Amino acid sequence: MLNIKEIMLSVAPMMDWTDTHCRVFHRALAPHARLYTEMVHANAVIHGDRARLLALDPVEHPVALQLGGSEPALLAQAARIGAELGFDEINLNCGCPSDRVQAGRFGACLMREPGLVAESVAAMIGACDVPVTVKCRLGVDDDHRYEVFQAFVDRVAEAGCGLFVVHARNAWLKGLSPKENREVPPLRYDWAYRLKRERPQLQVIVNGGIAGQDEATVHLDHADGAMLGRAAYHDPYLLHRLDVAWWGGELRSRAELLRSLRPYVEAQLERGVFLKHMTRHMLGLFHGERGGRAFRQVLSEGAHKPGADWSLIERALDVTESFAARDAA
Missing domain, CATH: 1.20.120.1460 (Four Helix Bundle (Hemerythrin (Met), subunit A))
Structure with missing residues (x-):
């Protein structure tokens, strides 16, 4: 289990945005927030320019490395590298709906392969000594059955994952752009709340559509934390207001x-x-x-x-x- 005070507020991994400069800026605004890298494919971690892709400033902690991929052995190797470089958490992306991700059989596509996700998580846990977590959607395309979502979570939890960041809407893999996938599929926060209620041993973070302080705070009544995405980027001072409201301290200009x-x-x-x-x-x-x-x-x-x-x-x-x-x- 992660420290509850370190997961109450977090900033979502955002492609082309949450690089090390962004995270250092967000850390100045919110000393208690958990920060995430952009998604980095396991192959890039293993073979790419780590100095650039995995740049990490000491002030960023606690910070998680989000990995993309679907090959357990490669994900395990990338998780080990990430942990050795100092990341506090390794997160597996099971929610990104882009065409590139679909072509590579990872991201949101993995919602349809709970067995493969469980195998990947188990391999990652075996390869590193930091928590391994999963960020997922509620489902893909026209699958609107809570039981399928819960079965996915249960299978992955059995492999050792204790924290799920739930982007509380489906990913539509056909007909919508990644931007539209953040806005068009309807939000179902109640599914995340129900998961926490029925699986209290799991830590559940709610993500998706959180645009203000009051909205974020409401989620703490039903889940372990709230993860902000575009709101944290377009209105970063919101992070500071939340940090002060939830942990105390003086509001700084x-x-x-x-x-x-x-x-x-x-x-x-x-x-x-x-x-x-x-x-x-x-x-x-x-x-x-x-x-x-x-x-x-x-x-x-x-x-x-x-x-x-x-x-x-x-x-x-x-x-x-x-x-x-x-x-x-």
Whole structure:
């Protein structure tokens, strides 16, 4: 069992988004949140550029490596590598609905192969000394039977998996894009709640469609935690509000939180990382606030230019804060 306080709030693995720079930013906002990498295929972990794919800053902990794949031996090898590199959890993706994933027989397709998932989980558990977890959907396409979903979970739990992150909607493998699969299939939080009620020994995290503080908090009455996806990206300050509401502490300003990242940003710049790779994750920090558009504009227009450095972030903050000053006048 994972520490309940480390799984109450988490940020979903998001392809092309939750890289190490994103996770360091989210950690500054939410000291108690559990963070996840983008999905990395087991073959890429074994044969690819690990320094890039599995980049990990010490401040990120607790952080999970999410793996894609369907070959137990390869997943086991990748899980061992991930654990040796310092990841606190290895998570198997059984929910991604993209065409590439379908062609490779992994992701959401695995919902139809509980035996293979169980074999994979058992192999991963045998290969590493950190928790192995699963992120899944409720089902695929037109299968709307709770019993099938529960049977999937039971089979995988028998193999040793004790935590399931449940994206509480089906994956439609035909006719919908990955983006539409995050929005169109109806949400059924009650299935995740029922799973927790009927299988109290399992840890169940609810994911999907959580857009605000109240929505996230309600899930704690029925499950072990709430995982935010796009909301955490488009309105990252929500993470800070949740962290303070659930664990206590003082609510810090957006500017103060961002300025706390200056040492990290400048260290990365010295290593040759371009500012744009870091600021792209910060664009939503002032979401819904006066000056938020100006903040995004300054960063978007300047971060890609040669020599862009921390001073650009200060300029974006100055422009944003000028709106607040005008409102207060």
